[in-house]
Structures are given as structure tokens and as C-alpha cells.
Amino acid sequence: MSAILTYALHYQGEFNKNSLGAVSEGAKLAKELGGEAAAVVVGDGEDLTDELCASLGKYGAGKVYRAKAPEGLAQPVVDVMAKVIQDEGYKYALFGGGLLGFEIGAGLTARLNAGVTMEVTEVAAQDGKLVAKRPILQDSAVVDVDYVSEPGIIIGRLNAFDLAEAGDDQAEVVDVEVQLEEHSTKASMVQRGEQRGADVNIEDADLLVAGGRGLGKAEGFELCEQLAEALGGAVAATRAVVDAGWYPYAAQIGQTGKTVAPKLYLAAGISGAIQHKVGMQASENIVAINKDPNAPIFEFSDLGVVGDLNKILPKLTEAVKAKRGG
Amino acid sequence: MATAPAEFPPPVDPDQEFVQSPTDPEDERIEVGVVIVGGGPGGLACAIRLTQLLAEDESLMESLGEVPVALVEKGKSPGSHLLSGAMMRPSAMEKLFPDLPPEDWPTYGTVDTDRVYLLPNRKRAIPLRPTPPPFRNHGNHVTSVAQLGRWLAQQAEDAGVYILGETAATRLLVEDGTVVGVRSGDKGRGRDGQELSNFEPGSDLIAKATVLAEGTQGHLTGAAIRHFGIGSEDPQQWELGVKEVWEVTRPLDRVIHTMGWPLHFGAKYREFGGSFIYPMGEDKVSMGLVVGLDYRDARFSVHDALQQLKGHPLVAKIIEGGKRVGWGAKTIPSGGYWAMPERLWVPGLCLVGDGAGMVNIPQLKGVHYAMHAGMFAAEAIVERLKNGGTAHDLSSYERRVRGSEIETEIHRSRNMRQPFAKGFLVGGALANAMEISGGRFPGGRWGTHDDATVDVFVGKERDYPKPDGKATFDKLSSVFATGNATRDDAPNHIRLQQKVPLEIALMWQNMCPAQVYEVPDEELEAASSGGGGEDGRPGRRNLDGKREVQLNVTPSNCVQCGAITAKGGRLTPPEGGDGPNYQQT
């Protein structure tokens, strides 16, 4: 039974990490449903080799459907996936999060008159069907969502699905011919993937070192920058220090700044007042360094260190550098 | 030699700055029939009453043009900035909506049981029986004024009133000694007052009659009183109320008031006030602590005292297992009769409600007075504007107010608040005597005093509980709970001298329920002496209260309670829409 079709985004010969996570998850779920898992890849470049596509077998995809169409845009993929799902009868379409995943999933919703759940953090198999779980209302509750009809569309939250290698099998690569809808040809990529200089958008950073009033002075941010560099991450700031002119507004996190959910949020000299907390509480791992043992941040940090950040940060930077191999 | 905040007056001249003639070119001015400033019970009752009267006089309605009645409200919507206890007397609702049965009012109905307790310490509660008369609330409705405001605004809009939320009235427009309208505030200014890319200037709203129903610390009300010289000899005084709304597991079946702990009894502290706990339906409770702003100890914090109070068994029992769902703060004028302006009108203008001091503090009543006054203003205005008249002479408004229960009741309590300047016990005895004698004994005129002239001292550290986020809360989380998301680069709307002696700075820091004012740690350290504390932090034992410090101000936390205006600063309305968005207070 064709159970799950997962979209795998690629760019310059490599698959997107979130897509690989989704493929792994798709394989796991398909097994639970007693069906087959497949992946779909869309592009028009030389980098979409048989070898590359077949490598998705490592993550559990039995088949990989490959279609030639413009890259980096959602609507051509909608056309491709709609055809494959309709022709092969896949019950669920799965996406690993990220902009395109959302756009393609949404387009499919309309095309196939299907139910869709986005920001999914967990999927469970129940009585031969899948139930998607997603947080709502700013993560204050989690809902279980059932699909009333087939197919069902599942769009994961960023980083929700873990990569899992399922063996060495190579997937079967199947080329599909798809006639694109007229409207899918109306958007054209002028420039893709432009890096915009040193300003890393903190919302995209996987690792953030954030500084607050406890740094004592503007120069304290040098400690944060050094640690961030050692970790390969970016620097963020609280409203109080931005107000004081110690760091730019673009780095501000909190109720009136940016909301982030990186893999690591290391807060140095931050008390953890709720106005700040709401901007970073969904971070996967929260480490806090503060000299005040009563700081509210210790109530929701995963690792709290009570101590002087002026002593800890420099030593930590050295240790991280050493661990990561210079 | 102690210092008082009044020695450091804020850099502001209300008359010069907030009163002017219209400046927009004539064809850009917005003309309305009547403009009301303030979407509280007073302003909304005025608006609704106007529509009721205009419905009976078509030609008058037409003469008022396209927008007969406009109401400006600086909060997001009427209700956003409203906060009170409250136990509302029903008379105003009955008059405004004679055909609406009380069950359909947006209130929580009446409560049959009243209790008053004197708390001598953190454990005991002595019931005062029989319930002292000011605290008898039989027949009064438990009301959330925020909800009342929202409901009244709906009624007003349905009746055709133009409600302009997110609009601050920043200037009073006066021409040839007559009030001709108000000017709305600019939007889109940066921190230093510069025009941002989306800058939108305010507009002159020209009206045939203006009603100021701005509530406590009314911005234009204060300016008008100064400009027209209609203030009383006795300055206004204020109490600061901080309240919370709780979802509770067991319904509360009584109205409770307490006095005493955690306020200090001694005369040198001058801590006057008490708490209220009112049931809101079956599953919620409204509770708050109200304290006079003429207290002296710079360490005192009403918000933290409220947190302390929740630890008393009497209160802890009520909120056990419950959840806090609201918080807010606001000042209440308590100068009573003597502090009310000498005149409540000038050509083209009526002053209504809390802004004009129409509050009976001993009885904690003011909502219905505001509504009655609003209705009187509507009636007086319609009387004058009929048949092509002008609102030049609004003395009939004053006559109505002075001839009503507003006057008689506030007059009766006229000397009851002032004795508490002598401390709780002496004050209590005197107040009781006045109560029993219906205000006649002791008689005379007990002058009020400006809260900012009271000198402060830095007392011992208070025993405030460390917030646990479940029963007790810190100020920042509380501000967050009000929905306050004022933009960070908004101009500072608080006029204040920022370089002041430490004892004044500390007083402001502790006074403000929203943590707007902070003495930076370095300044505190520099002013301390006498060894460190156990955790290595500066010893708080010996603080040099006279040392000048530079105060930090975070205006975006402000919930516009008005306390700073009472104690040496001057609050002005920030950009319309800023501040809290109260739902159930």
C-alpha cells in the first residue's frame, strides 16, 4: 500500500536536513501502517543524479519520484505531487517544515481537497491511520488532529523530525513526466539563495548566545561574540541592553522583538523576565548563566549555571574551541 | 532634613503646553457636535444620554452635523484603561437604561453578605461587627469597569456615537476664553520626538461642546483647571490601587474589606488604606489593595504589599488552587469634597467624574457618580444647544451636580480621609466619629495636602515575598499580563526630573507598580556603605538617601496608573493605543 510520500528539498547537490528528517519519519510511519514510503524530488539541474536520488534509500525511502521542473518554487511541486498521489494512491503527504514545505503542502490542500496540519511536532499511528499533533496558541496547548478523508497532508515544524538512517538500501528512482499547470509557470526564480553579508538573521540561527544587563556594560558583548563565534552561532540581546544602546535592535528578542526557537539558546546575564521569555521559550536547549540564583530564567532553563559570567564565558569559549577542534 | 518629591518638580507647564487655540487650517479641522474625552463610565454615560436626548429632537441632531457625538479614548478601546474594584451603586444604570432589567446588566449582580476585618498581623483577622456603614454594599453590583466600559461602548456605538479608540486628546483648544474642542495626539514619533516614516500628525477636533471625562489624573482636566483658575485651594490627593483578578476553585459568597496589615500602623508611616475582595460570579474574584499616596516610607510598594497580603490565611484560603487571570493598577482621587474644583464648567466645557474628583473614598464609590455626572452634562448641553443656542453657559450642569447625591454624599464624607494623616488609630477614631455624626462632628474644614509635599524617608527593608509565579508575582510579569506591548521606541511620556536624591528615586522605584523607574545597581552600590550582604551584594543597611542618583526610566512598561503625577512627576498621554489592554479589571 502506498502510504507516505515525502517531499525532499535539495539545493546544489545536497538534500535539506529537515527533508531528510521527514523522509526518516515517513519511513518509520509507513512501516507502522504496513505500507510503503517514498520521496519526491523536483529540479531542473545536473545535480539531481540517480545516485543522489537513490541515496534517500538510506533514510528509508523505497522509491524516489524525480520530476523535471523549476527549482525553489512551490507550485510546480504541487503539480508533481498531486499527480503522483493521485496515480499511486498515497495516503499521506509529508513535509519537513521550512518555507517551501508549507507552501507546497498548502497548495496540495486546495488541489486535492485535503486536510492539512502544520507545525506538526509529532505523528502517531492509530488504528491504521495517522494522527498529527501540533502546538497551538503560542505553545500553550497541543492538539491531536485526525484526517477525515484521504489523502492527509502533514507539515512538520522545523527540526521536529529526527534523521534516522534505515540501512544501506538504495531507493528505486522513477522519473515522472508532469504537465505543469499554467499558473505554476507564472513565477520564475530570478536569484536564489543570496547570502546577505555578515548580518545573520538571528531567527535562522541554530545557536544563539544572548546577552542581557548582567553583562554589565556594552563591552560585555565581546564575550558573547567570542563564544558565538566558537560555537558557530549568532548573538542576540534583550530589550534592556538594546534600549541602553549596547547592541542593535535587529538582535532584540522578546515580546517587542524577534521570536526564535534555535537548537541552543545560551543566555548570559539575562534575568528571564516574561517579556523576554516569550521570545525564546520554544528554544530546544536553554542554558543560562547568571550570578543571581533567584533569577526567573533558572525556572525554565535546561541547564542553569549560577556564577560570574565574566569568569565563565571566556573559559567556556576556549573549551568549546578546543572541543570543536579549533 | 527629609526631602519631598515636590522639591523636584517635573519639567512641564500644563497651561503653556497643553492649552492652545486650533492650529489646523480651517478646512482640515474635524467638526463634530459634542466631543467627549474618555471612554469610561462617565464619558460613555454622557454619550449614550446625548443620543437618547437627540433621538427626541431631530432638528438639534441635524444641527450637530455628520458626527453629532464623538468620543475619544486613548486606550485600544473603551475598557482597555479602565480599572476599579468595584461595587457599583445601581442608580446610574437604572437612570440610563430604565427598561433594562438588572439581570441584563454587564455586572456580576449583588452580594448579600459583607465582612470587614481588621488585620492586626500576618495571621489574625478580627471581624468588625456590625459592618461599619461605609462598607455596607447591600444592593450594589459587583462590576468590572473594564467589562462595563466595553458594554457601554457597544451600546453607544449602536446608538450612533463615533468611538475613536487609540486616540489620545493631548491639547485643549480654547478660543477667546471658550473651549472649542480638543486636539488628538501625533502618532509615529520616535524616542527623541522625531517623526518616523509613518508619522501621522494629530487633528483639531472642533465641537460645540466638550466634555472631559478622563478619569483619575485627567490630563486635559488638570490643564483646564489651571488655565481657567477653577481649582480648589485644597490640592487633590490620590490613593494607588493595585488589583488582581483570580479564577478560584470555590465561589466566594461575600464582599470583604480589610484594614491594617500589611500596612504599618505608626503615625510616621502614614499608611492609609485597605483591601477589597469581591466575588465575580461563581468562578472569579477581584481583589486589590488601595493605599494613600501620602505614605512616607520610600521602601513601600503597593504591588508588593498586595503580594504579601495574599499570604494572609484569610486571603490565601480564597485563592488556593486558583489562577491569576488579570492584574492592573490605577490611582483614585481621594481629596473628596474640598479638593473638587471650585467650578465644574467653563464656557464650552464640562468636567465629569474622577477627573473632577467625584469620588467618595471612605465608601469607595465613584463609578455611578461619574455616570450621573455624564448624564447631567448631556442634559445641560442639549438644553443649551437647542434652538440654535451655544454651550457658552453650562452653569446648569454644575447646578445639577451640586443638587444631586454626588454633592450630598461626597460632602458628608468631606473630612473622613484627612484625619488618617494622623495615623491609622487616631484617624480611625475620628473617621468613625464623623461617620456616626453624618459628617458633622468633628466639623470644620480639614485641609487636604499635596501628596508630593510629604517628605519621604528610607525605612527598613520590607518583608515582601519573593514572587513564585503561582500565588505571588513580580511587576514585570504583571505588566505583561495587562497586554501592554507598547513599542520600544515610543517617546517618553513621563515628565520627571531624573537626577534626584536616592530616597526620592527609591520611593518612585517602589511606588510604581509597573517597574518604570529603577535605580541602577551601580548607583545603589555607590550610595551604600557598611559591608556587604551574605551573597556579596552591596549591604543595604546604610544607604545615603541624600546622594543624588540618575534614575532609569522605562516608559514602555507604564500602565498609566497616574501615581507618578501624584508624587512629583507628570504623566502625559502616550501615543493612542499604548498601555494596558485591561479585560476584566
Place this chain on the structure above:
Amino acid sequence: MKICVLVKEVPDAAVEKRLDQGTKRLDRTGEKNLNPFDTHAIEAAMQIREGGAVDIDEIVAVTMGPESAFRALHKAVSLGADRSVHLTDETLAGSDVCATGYALARVLESESPDLVLLGQQSDDGECYTIGAVVADHLKMPSLTQVIKIDVEEGALKCERQAEYGYDTVQVQLPAVISVGDAINEPRYPSLKAIMGAKKKQLDTKSASDVDIEAGRVGEDGSRTAVLAVNPPPQKEAGEIIEDEDTGETVDKIVSWLDERKLLA
């Protein structure tokens, strides 16, 4: 050119959002407001009009919502829309993303816009993609999370941040564009505009007025159903280290990070 701006009335940020346990839908009884992201969409429409590169015949605010949603339309009009359309019908209540996208597409079809603009997300639905659903129904090209729009002849040049950096995409009109909040700073409405909003044309449409098939909307027409609402997963209490020997402390931190593969 005609621009339709899709707007939504959402619970105000100050109102504690809760689900009605009975209907498992968002409790919308509290205070409501125009979805903040939609103000950016209206501003984008206004900037296109004021930019002068193309003649805009009208900007129409469109919403699907209960009776009270007319307020969101008034706000949209005060910000510059010329008139508004309110799709409201009991049968639409409880519609999921699929049903909502379909219904919105139908009402937009009745307006035949050249460009549909909307905010990329709403405070309540947290679904981020209704524009893409609508676009497929309308058979128009679509982009979401757009933070810059330049008007060209018959097309729009848009910028957005995608998985690999900033993409510049040219989109031919008619199109559906969802904008991010970084795209512009919305203007404040003037008092005159606020007061005049009530008088602007507001057309109310029912589901049948725009040919919405009953079976495809509402709770019954939805393709997903909420089975249960649960509290969020309990976070395990964190570990606390008191720094005495900084060398040791730092070692502990590094192992902790390493265990979680954060030092890759």
C-alpha cells in the same frame, strides 16, 4: 489594476487565548482586532498605489468571519482600502484550512482581483499559508513571506527569505502574495479616515451569494478534525550548577552541550 486585501479579525493579543473545550475551537468571545500582519498587507497595497508605477483602480478589503468582523473591515478601510466585502454565514463556522481556503477563493473570484495581498499569518490560526491554498483555487501564482515588492510591467518582483538565503522571484499578475511584517511600517490612520470608514461601501455576502458548496465548508465540510486538546509536554526540571571551580564548571557545560550534539 484592482487589489483585494484579505484581512482577518483575530482575538486581541491581550486576551488570554483559550480553546472552548466543548467545540474544541478558539474561544472568540473576548476582544478582537484586525490581525496585525494584515495591516502590513494593506500598507503594501497603499504603497503600490502611491508608488505610481501602475494605476490602481481600487483596493478592496475582504474578510470571511462572524458578524463582528465588520470592525476589521472598518479598520482596513481607515488604513486606505476603498471599500470592503464581508463574507459571513453560519455554515462557514468551524471551517478548517482546506474549507477556509476554498471559501475565500470563491469570494475573491466574485471580485476578480489582479492582485491579492494578505498577511503571512494570523495570530490565531498559526497556519501561515492560507494564501497558497487560495492561490491554487484561483489558479494564480503565489508566494509567501514576501518582504519586498517592486512593481514591473504586468508582474511583481518579490523578495523573500527561503531555506537557502534570499530569493528574488518574478511573479506575473494576477497573483496572490502573502507579506511578512518586515516588508513595511504600516501607517497610522488619520482621525478623518477612522471616522469616514463607517460610511464606505461594505457589501455583505452569504455563502450562496458566492457559490460556495455547502458540503465543502463548516465543521462538516472540513477535512480535519480536532480529536483532543492536551496540555503541552511537561518540560523536565533543569539542572543547576553552582560555579565554584570555573574550570570544572566549564567542563560540565561542554559535556552537556556535547551530549546534545550541539558542538558538532
